[in-house]
Amino acid sequence: MELEKSPDYFPIDSSSLRADTKIGCDLYLLVKGSAGSRYILYCRGDAVFENSKSEMLLEKNISRLFIKKDDQQKYYEYLETNFQNIISDTRLSSDEKTKIVHSAATNLVKDLFNDPRSGSIERTKTFAYNMVDFVLKDSHAAHSLLKIAVHEYYTYTHSVNVASVGTLFAKSIGLEEDDLKGFCSGILLHDIGKTRISTDILNKKGKLTKEEIEIMKKHPELGAEILNETGIEFKEELIITLQHHENDDGSGYPNGLNTGEIHLSGKIARIIDVYDALTTKRSYADAVRPFAAIVEMNKKMLHCFDKELFKEFIQFLGPYDPRKEQRTYIYA
Ligand SMILES: [Fe+2]
Numbered sequence: 001m002e003l004e005k006s007p008d009y010f011p012i013d014s015s016s017l018r019a020d021t022k023i024g025c026d027l028y029l030l031v032k033g034s035a036g037s038r039y040i041l042y043c044r045g046d047a048v049f050e051n052s053k054s055e056m057l058l059e060k061n062i063s064r065l066f067i068k069k070d071d072q073q074k075y076y077e078y079l080e081t082n083f084q085n086i087i088s089d090t091r092l093s094s095d096e097k098t099k100i101v102h103s104a105a106t107n108l109v110k111d112l113f114n115d116p117r118s119g120s121i122e123r124t125k126t127f128a129y130n131m132v133d134f135v136l137k138d139s140h141a142a143h144s145l146l147k148i149a150v151h152e153y154y155t156y157t158h159s160v161n162v163a164s165v166g167t168l169f170a171k172s173i174g175l176e177e178d179d180l181k182g183f184c185s186g187i188l189l190h191d192i193g194k195t196r197i198s199t200d201i202l203n204k205k206g207k208l209t210k211e212e213i214e215i216m217k218k219h220p221e222l223g224a225e226i227l228n229e230t231g232i233e234f235k236e237e238l239i240i241t242l243q244h245h246e247n248d249d250g251s252g253y254p255n256g257l258n259t260g261e262i263h264l265s266g267k268i269a270r271i272i273d274v275y276d277a278l279t280t281k282r283s284y285a286d287a288v289r290p291f292a293a294i295v296e297m298n299k300k301m302l303h304c305f306d307k308e309l310f311k312e313f314i315q316f317l318g319p320y321d322p323r324k325e326q327r328t329y330i331y332a
Pocket residue numbers: 190191219244245
């Protein structure tokens with residue numbers, strides 16, 4: 001069904017709503033009549049979304065509801081709060097859960113980059129821990145998450161992609177639950193230092209000048225500064241933020257660490273960060289296909305990576321080779 005676009009309303013999946021909870025924002029149905037389409041209030045935000053209302057949607061096969069655009073924030077807060085219930089819901093498929101997790105993560109990281117203070121940083125940490133629970137609980141989650149790729153590059157979509165692929169890769173090479181949680185949290189936060197860099201440089205089309213490159217190179221340390229200012233205890237988060245541009249041969253930044261000095265999480269982050277940057281469209285370059293990205297990384301950037309880990313990454317991507325499987329693209 002082709003849905004009418006409205007500047008004031010935003011579509012949501014009705015499967016993301018838990019019966020007998022308060023959603024926090026008004027829910028609308030789009031009703032088509034002879035006089036045109038109208039949005040009709042279905043449930044008030046301050047009322048309980050009763051089971052009967054949920055059942056009615058299932059019965060009538062209504063998968064989309066609408067909220068006012070101004071209420072998007074409240075809706076995403078609702079998703080974050082109800083994360084555990086959503087991922088435990090046996091009526092939802094892995095693909096449905098993944099879509100919900102991915103859109104909530106994207107919104108969260110968007111918030112984080114708009115306002116990188118302790119509140120949103122803490123939310124990100126909690127969310128990352130829940131996201132790892134999802135990946136560990138649901139055997140199909142990995143497959144669903146890998147199918148989702150955001151085609152357009154934004155710092156926040158990049159962070160979510162890197163977190164999804166990175167966490168799954170880290171799991172595949174044997175990281176345990178606690179390490180995975182720290183890793184996922186760190187990787188969602190890894191570019192937070194960019195919030196202290198001018199958008200003129202971040203969004204510049206064309207090549208950066210030498211001075212601009214030097215400024216850009218400060219983002220790992222600026223990120224660590226932001227994390228330390230929160231007063232929250234971080235470990236993996238600091239490692240990944242500081243080390244995701246360090247190269248295996250010591251040519252990276254900010255500290256020119258060599259392979260023996262780079263933490264495993266930093267090495268994984270380095271690989272995934274490059275991989276995702278190449279496979280998404282940016283202001284200055286088109287996206288390349290995953291296979292072409294691996295070829296380019298192997299040809300031109302091998303000195304940046306831990307060779308064994310890079311081999312593992314190629315193997316990890318193997319079953320998901322796009323030549324064998326169609327990926328789902330979400331346009332952010
Ligand atoms: Fe970075």
